[in-house]
Amino acid sequence: MLNEIENKTQSKGKRSIRLFLLALLIPTLLFSQDEGVEKNQEPKPEPQTKEETPTIRVKAKKETDREFLGDIEGTNIYSGKKNEVIRLDKANANLALGNTRQVYSKVPGITIWENEGSGIQPGIGARGLSPNRNWEFNTRMNGYDIASDSFGYPEAYFNPPLEALEKVEIVRGAGALQYGPQFGGMVNYVVKKADPTRPVKVEMKTTGGSYNTLNQYSSVSGTVGDWSYFVFYQGRSSDGWRENSQYNVQNGFFNLSYKVSEKLKISLEMAKSTYISQQAGGLTDEQFRVDPRQSGRTRNWFSAPWNIPAMVIDYEQSPTSRTNVKVFGLYGERNSVGVSTAANLSDPILARTLEYSPRQIDRDTYRNYGMEARQIFNYDLLDKTHTLSFGGRYFNGNTDRFRNPNGTTGSKFDLRETNLNNLCYDGSRNCRVADLEFSTLNYAGFVENLFRITDALSITPGVRYEWIRSTASGRVNESIPSATKPFGGMLQPLERVQKQVLYGLGAQYQTTKTTNLYANYSRAFRPVTYSELFAPTATLNEVDPNLKDQSGYNADAGYRGKFGQWMQFDLSIFELRYNNRVGQLPGLLPGQANFQTNVGDSLHRGAEAYLEIDPLVALTDSQPYGSVSFFTSSANVNARYIRWEDPRVLTNPASAQNFYRVGKLVENAPSQIHRYGITYHYKNVFSFTYLISYTGAAYADAANTGPFTANGQIGLIPSYTVRDFTFVWNFYENFSLRGGVNNMTNQMYFTRRAGGYPGPGILPGEGIFYFIGLSAVF
Template identity: 45%
Template sequence: MKYLICTLFSWGVLGQVLWAQKAVINGKVTEKMSGAVVGASVTLKGTVRGVQTNANGEFVIKGLKEGSYTVLVTSVGFVKKEVSVSVQENEVKTLAFELEEETYTLKDVHVVTSRGVKGNEHLAEVEGYSINATKKNELIVLNNLNANLAMNNSRQIFARTPGISIWENDGSGVQLGVASRGLSPNRSWEFNTRMNGYDITPDPMGYPEAYYTPPMEVVDRIEIVRGASSLQYGSQFGGLMNFILRKPDISTRFTVESQNTTGSNGLFSTFNYVGGTEGRLSYTAYYQKRLGNGWRNHSRFNTDHAHVELSYAVSNKLKIGAEATYMMTEIQQAGGLTDAQFKADARQSLRSRNWFSTPWFIPSINAEYIFNTKTKVSFKGFSTIAERNSVGNVRPITETDVLTATRQVDRDFYTTLGAELRLLTDYKWLGKENTLAAGLRYFRGKIDRKQQGRGTNGTTMDFELSEGDYPRNLDFANVNKAAFLENIFRFNKRFLMTAGVRVESIRSTMEGQFGLSNSTPVLLNPISRSRQFLLFGTGFEYHVSPQSEFYSNISQAYRPVLISDLTPPATTDVIDENLQDARGYNFDFGYRGKVGNYLNFDIDYFYVNYNNRIGTITQTNATGQLYQFRTNLGRSVSQGLEGYAEFNPIAAFLKQSKIGYLSIFASVAYINATYRDFKTTSVVNGQIVETNLAGKRVENAPRTINRFGITYSKKGFSATWQLSDIGKAYADAGNTEVPNAAATTGVIPAYQVQDLSANYKFLKHYNVKAGVNNLTDARYFTRRAGGYPGPGLMPADGRTFYLSAGVKF
């Protein structure tokens, strides 16, 4: 990496010499209402060259060869403008652009909220190298939110995204647990989770748990495409969640930013960022330090995040870059509670010696080549070198933690390598312009899992063993190859269709020692599974008016057998040799759009069919002994309605307001997630009794997920109040109402929680932020854990405060 950085820096210095005497295009972008347009994108079509306008709406593109160029200007809420110019050597060409408000959905521009409403946006029909037309999608722009970003408060970040269920047991803000449409929020494992378009999980096909989440203070936007993303990004039922970090500022040589936050329970966070562009070299770097004592007892955390990104325009056609991301965490785990303990004191903890740590390193490289105004290609190479470490008492919470006893140590080591090549091209067919997206993917992942080690009897974070070796020592490997094609067919100005296919090849292997039986190693029968399959999808989009459209899509989905499915809890358990991967499909039908600059809406019906769900049933062997048999047991269906609307009543009647603006939003979802066929067994009086859970609700799937909010803004000040109203759910597929003694099964009651956040920007460079999370100090929980990080009932945080001050130059 250091050699790459030195090379890029050398190229940047050389570029200043070689291109110092070449042509320059500069100018200013304005609009009628407020003058300068800040942050407008100014690009040279068919090249990788581009900049953003500064605070005065000005831009400059240096180092151009003599010749002809097409300058394209785009900005949120405005119609794109382009002009052709010719420049001579050493010439400075000055241009002026006056933008008009957007009046029709454009292929090359975000379909976004207008200036009257600041809420969720939608992805363009074509965004980067992806086709988003016909798909249910959301674009969360972090700069539009008043939220506790220092703590990655997911309840506020996803407030306007309908149907998102959230696990809120991680008060450190390190791990994100979200899902949609009745799927499990467990570390967001039903999503294909990415950052800047590349993988950040240990293994999307074998262990897709998102232990790493980037600091939201550096995230520019979050792209969410529901299950229809399975063709272009991977087969997951939940779809795509892609964190896009802030890109290098191409309008200035150097910018620096610092945001410092303090709050309840000893919270301190400092976020520091630098970036800019020097010639053809652009760069960013950030560092975040976050620490605190946590709302519950024994829940301290100390995290470090760092990232650096370099981008270099080798020529007008070719751009290369590199990124490196690092995270180190030290998190004390408070453990679970019983229901009685939760009612008595939700802040208490009966586990003082449980710790968790995830060192994470993600290097990546990228390249982009623009052939012409219609065709371009990109390459991303990425790797993950990471660990998942825990030490503590993982016995049921009903058992006392004897402080002199040794603790259990579990460690995972992840090593992955992947690459993706993508092509996007526009072409004409039957007189209409169509778009083709295609791609190739290669991924190799290795997991070294060491578990059940005998640790020390100490109280600090210590992953050393006090004696012996790990009883469980497994090696899991995955090789995934994939290719996809997806096409937009435009029949006229109003109607288009998409069609696509993805071919997947997966080879999974696992071997090693599963455990000990009377001090004798129990070896796992080596597992090797290879499969190849096709996924298909199609959709349509019909523009009813310039600002609204119907959309629909049906796409197949696939979930491979995970490493957790192949490693039963006990050595006596048996895995079905014919265990099948889960298959199914997602269907969407919706209507979205906007009215003027004061109303945004998106309403849809969804249907998720999930076949071959995996579970455990009790069986008897030849000697009459009972054992647990893990196999495919049945099918579930999740269907319902999702709706999002945001209304600005003042903008509806006034072009400009001296008293400020009010924006009211509602994000609602009705989710009926039930099992249609799911076999289960129990032992009654020594006999196995088989039943079927058909009609039972899927676990961790609230039937209603409703969030409402109001934002008031005037000049540099804005404040948002929001209410989350979440329905009842169950922790187990049997829909147990009365919790068991260990609090691992039972009902998860409905709850309401409120948040209030404000932001004031002044003197161009400064800001102050403050807020209260869980305004009414509600006591609630969103999860019952059967194992780590419990086991037991996992309380959510009570009322907390934060205050933040920032500066940017």
């Protein structure tokens, strides 16, 4: 079935790519002679006679929510690197609810796990990589880490409210060598800055929506002398689209900056988040068919208090030399309580008391701190000015994790353990299934140099060194699944040390003042994480205790830029090699748990295309009736296994033939991702966007199991199309109205089959949702 879907969607994708190429070639020919004209500069007018009256024409200046990073930004080099910038202050999207699908609508190839509508936890991937809580990306806010542990447990449980952000920066895999070894690249959330023009600026937004959803956002900022500040608070609550999916989230942030001198600036920041959400649990395929909004779990809850302090020092030694130092920490928790049995099993009831059985408690506590220092400066060599950027990183992460199957029997959020004083099977008084301590120590250094070979051509070689030490200690009781028995009882302290040298090379050729060709290659690395090695504390999977580290490379090349104010584009191809992938295989016998192991190597190839055209701006110097933009972001991805193995059957040739399947599709990697839209702007008064998002079918497991399993954890994830409409009306001075409809056609779909929490089973996407909000700025 998936092959038929692929054939149809691939033919559509090929036609889309041909249209993109044609659209890009025509303007290239038309503007190929404009290389000597400065950006936005009009041609020199003919000499006028005395009788003629000069006419001044002002070409329309069109603002856009999609940009590119400059060759150099701060202390970072981006020349020749695939990147996107999303300007949220100009985006037509449901920012109040954090609708990721709309925010990333103009970033080709982004896959999204839409398994809950709260917008609390991000879940994006790219180029066939898993979207699981951004864990293939280096996730940052204002340039510093905000995920649990960049190597030991790289999941992002915190997502700053989009209303508080100025922009989101995305640097793809091959371009992110200066941030770390992650395959996906880097995502950086940039918070709004203080208003430099007045001592006090107040912004207030209130948004209401379906299912008793209420979102409130307030911020205060300003500049007084050498001091500046920005503070925001955001709170959101909802009953949720599904049964048993209510949530309440609160976020706060402050930035206080002091300009010590014209060259030195010091900023202190603190972000705080707390939320409690009820988890509706997973569904089987039959349950989803009957009613996707139903829930078989009434007692599952999740919370993740998050505290991120930081200090940022910016020092400008000269106009061509700058230093940036970031000191940051993370003090957070991941708490879940509930029933994690399969979706086809009901919430268990104790026969002797006719009460619900005790709930399982999983708790993590994170205590991380680190520092990054970067330096950039220009120097002259062979009649050209070049730029050198280098820096170092120190990170110390500590995680305490435990799992106890004996929580309370109630239905409210309650993390109390009920058996700590009971005598356990091993004679101890600690009846936790797992009680572990993990640590990650990381030293890293990088250097990149932008060599300007000619006025148009530049190359940027770079190298990064990573030293990573991971440790694990504690106890795991032998009552957990059999595959982890090698870790049963008291653990002998485990220590893994990895030393990696990563390198890359980028190149850029400036074809015109506003367009360029770019190419990049870099090595990537992902160590075995303790979240993968000790997955039974969070999932129902069995785990191979001999997991190996993962390595590979990223490569991409493309053509990007804009023509005047009427066209913006980025067309590229990529190749990603991922060796020793950790994947999920179905049990060898009926009813046997899924098995998590290194399933082989995968090769990801494809094309990504973004194109936005405004024909009115192209044809006229003024737009008395507004402007209309047509945009598309599309990706064709062919992610397949080129080496396959299953350690369970290496000694059984009869079974092995069923598992060695080179050429299988990578799990959670749809081959087609297309988003199309139209945006209408009328001056600075009114605008709306209509967006169509299509995502192709994918498999949930590495073996490409087509028929779904009874518990809903394995099987095909069908293709789906979702339509959204949003508008903004600035009706009076500093007052505006923003609203819209998400999933206008009430499409029933799902993007994920979970192997464990917050499932297990199918996690449906959200149905139709209406929202309206009022904003005021004083």
